[in-house]
Amino acid sequence: MIKVEALIRPQKLDDVKTALSEIGIKGMTVTEVRGSGKQKGFTQHYRGAEYTVNLLQKIKIEIVVPDSEAKMVANTIAEAARTGEIGDGKIFLVPVAEVIRIRTGEEGDIALN
Amino acid sequence: MLKPVMAALHRRSRVIPTSFLIGVLLLLSACAVFAQDAVAAAAPAVAAAPTVDKGDTAWMLMSAALVLLMTPGLALFYGGMVRSKNVLNMLMQSFIAIAVVTLIWVTVGYSLAFAPGSPFLGGMDYVGLKGVGQEAFTLNGTGVTIPHQVFMIYQMMFAIITPALISGAIAERMKFGAYVIFIALWSLLVYSPLAHMVWGEGGYLFKLGALDFAGGTVVHISSGISALVLCIMLGKRRTSSVDDLRPHNLPMTLIGTGLLWFGWFGFNAGSAVGSGGLAGSAFVVTHVAAATAGLVWILIEWAVLKKPTALGFATGAVAGLVAITPASGFVNATSAIIIGAGVSVISYLAIKIKSKAGYDDTLDVFAVHGVGGIWGAIATGLFASKAVNSAAVDGLFMGGGTTLLFKQLTAIGVAIAFAVVGTLLIGGVLKMVMGLKVSESEEQAGLDLTQHDESAYAGASLDSGMVAHQAVTSVPLGATKVETAH
Numbered sequence: 164m165i166k167v168e169a170l171i172r173p174q175k176l177d178d179v180k181t182a183l184s185e186i187g188i189k190g191m192t193v194t195e196v197r198g199s200g201k202q203k204g205f206t207q208h209y210r211g212a213e214y215t216v217n218l219l220q221k222i223k224i225e226i227v228v229p230d231s232e233a234k235m236v237a238n239t240i241a242e243a244a245r246t247g248e249i250g251d252g253k254i255f256l257v258p259v260a261e262v263i264r265i266r267t268g269e270e271g272d273i274a275l276n
Numbered sequence: 277m278l279k280p281v282m283a284a285l286h287r288r289s290r291v292i293p294t295s296f297l298i299g300v301l302l303l304l305s306a307c308a309v310f311a312q313d314a315v316a317a318a319a320p321a322v323a324a325a326p327t328v329d330k331g332d333t334a335w336m337l338m339s340a341a342l343v344l345l346m347t348p349g350l351a352l353f354y355g356g357m358v359r360s361k362n363v364l365n366m367l368m369q370s371f372i373a374i375a376v377v378t379l380i381w382v383t384v385g386y387s388l389a390f391a392p393g394s395p396f397l398g399g400m401d402y403v404g405l406k407g408v409g410q411e412a413f414t415l416n417g418t419g420v421t422i423p424h425q426v427f428m429i430y431q432m433m434f435a436i437i438t439p440a441l442i443s444g445a446i447a448e449r450m451k452f453g454a455y456v457i458f459i460a461l462w463s464l465l466v467y468s469p470l471a472h473m474v475w476g477e478g479g480y481l482f483k484l485g486a487l488d489f490a491g492g493t494v495v496h497i498s499s500g501i502s503a504l505v506l507c508i509m510l511g512k513r514r515t516s517s518v519d520d521l522r523p524h525n526l527p528m529t530l531i532g533t534g535l536l537w538f539g540w541f542g543f544n545a546g547s548a549v550g551s552g553g554l555a556g557s558a559f560v561v562t563h564v565a566a567a568t569a570g571l572v573w574i575l576i577e578w579a580v581l582k583k584p585t586a587l588g589f590a591t592g593a594v595a596g597l598v599a600i601t602p603a604s605g606f607v608n609a610t611s612a613i614i615i616g617a618g619v620s621v622i623s624y625l626a627i628k629i630k631s632k633a634g635y636d637d638t639l640d641v642f643a644v645h646g647v648g649g650i651w652g653a654i655a656t657g658l659f660a661s662k663a664v665n666s667a668a669v670d671g672l673f674m675g676g677g678t679t680l681l682f683k684q685l686t687a688i689g690v691a692i693a694f695a696v697v698g699t700l701l702i703g704g705v706l707k708m709v710m711g712l713k714v715s716e717s718e719e720q721a722g723l724d725l726t727q728h729d730e731s732a733y734a735g736a737s738l739d740s741g742m743v744a745h746q747a748v749t750s751v752p753l754g755a756t757k758v759e760t761a762h
Contacts (some may be wrong), residue, residue: 208583
């Protein structure tokens with residue numbers, strides 16, 4: 164099993180969800196996060212005092228899928244989330260040791276669906 | 277975990293002296309009332325009373341309520357500008373002024389401000405509101421056509437908001453107990469004498485002929501200067517370059533601005549102490565100055581920073597209201613535009629000076645109220661017009677020469693001197709007796725948690741990393757409650 168962990172632009176969440184839905188992916192965990200990378204921050208002024216904000220708002224999507232589906236899910240997210248500008252985000256594929264469905268106690272791939 | 281525990285211990289050790297001092301203060305006020313009752317025979321000789329006018333009374337009751345609303349408005353104006361871990365403390369510093377100053381005012385504060393006495397301080401005739409009844413009365417030879425009690429409660433609302441204004445300068449780091457005692461003493465030792473000098477029976481600045489329609493000197497210069505002195509005595513917040521000091525809720529600040537603007541009509545138009553043409557004129561110039569100042573402030577930002585900000589508009593509008601306050605019963609709408617535009621330029625520059633000078637006036641009380649108030653008092657000497665108010669004299673630009681201007685400068689000087697000396701005295705004593713500033717760990721944890729055992733927003737305390745356990749919300753009978761650890 165692989166956890167697909169994608170960090171994307173907040174405004175791309177709807178596009179990504181739609182694209183994932185079209186390939187049959189329904190389950191996901193979505194978190195609002197902040198982070199920094201190559202994308203420059205921005206400057207704000209409050210009564211003239213300058214604040215540089217370099218931790219930017221991103222959305223983190225986590226989806227655990229069987230090994231065979233991981234690449235397809237990652238590519239789907241990448242295409243839906245891409246603008247071509249710096250700041251589009253990153254996708255990490257992480258091996259998952261085990262999964263347990265709490266309700267039934269099922270383990271392995273069967274617990275993913 | 278050690279730091280938070282130490283903070284909690286430190287806090288507990290201060291609980292007794294703080295409540296004790298507050299108690300003593302109230303007791304002293306109460307004693308003064310009883311002492312006065314004992315010599316009730318010596319009632320003040322109120323001159324042949326003018327009659328109560330119903331229209332005037334209705335407007336002044338309304339105005340008193342409007343001015344009261346400014347203090348919750350100020351709480352929101354300030355509260356939005358601090359960090360989320362300090363917002364309840366910021367709000368409470370305004371709300372507690374309502375309670376504390378009300379009791380001070382009815383016991384001795386009103387008497388020290390408005391009873392006949394020396395040119396610098398009122399006497400004890402009105403202690404415990406003795407002789408402050410339902411009849412009209414005379415003040416400085418002018419018949420006041422509303423019940424004396426209505427005048428007293430209207431003036432009380434000014435006494436409430438003035439010390440609350442100071443709280444913006446010392447935000448995010450002052451012990452709540454020390455703050456409460458500070459405003460109580462400040463109200464007695466600084467506000468009441470200044471109010472007496474400017475408006476009271478035979479007051480020094482009144483007799484001098486200095487003009488202050490609605491409290492530019494008494495309210496704004498006094499609080500603005502005291503704010504500067506107290507924030508220097510207190511020292512800076514212990515912040516580092518990585519701390520995010522941005523305002524946590526500017527919509528809250530804008531709601532506060534709206535309430536202040538609304539309430540200010542009672543503050544300025546109500547200062548006509550009646551519901552005639554003068555009240556209408558003060559209403560108009562108040563609004564014009566606020567609108568102009570808000571606009572000019574964001575125009576400056578547009579030019580300098582390339583973007584107009586919401587906080588800039590709010591700041592400008594309030595600065596405009598401050599500046600027009602002393603002039604509101606003496607100037608016309610054209611002058612109000614100049615006064616409003618002028619204050620935004622001057623206060624904007626004053627905020628710039630802060631970053632150079634290095635004092636930590638958290639919410640720029642000195643720049644907005646102190647400097648804005650001084651500009652308003654000077655502008656009164658420039659633009660006051662007999663055509664607006666027959667009781668006034670013409671200012672410099674109205675053909676009246678420099679006489680009034682020099683009187684205004686004298687009033688400004690007296691107010692500054694009084695505020696500086698009074699604040700140094702009260703602040704110095706409290707610093708010795710109980711300390712003014714919270715500990716570094718308390719400051720880091722936030723004043724909501726360490727001064728009040730509360731959080732404004734669910735999860736806010738988690739953000740600051742100070743909560744070890746979530747408190748159990750539903751406790752079974754007989755079970756031990758899990759305490760929130762600071």
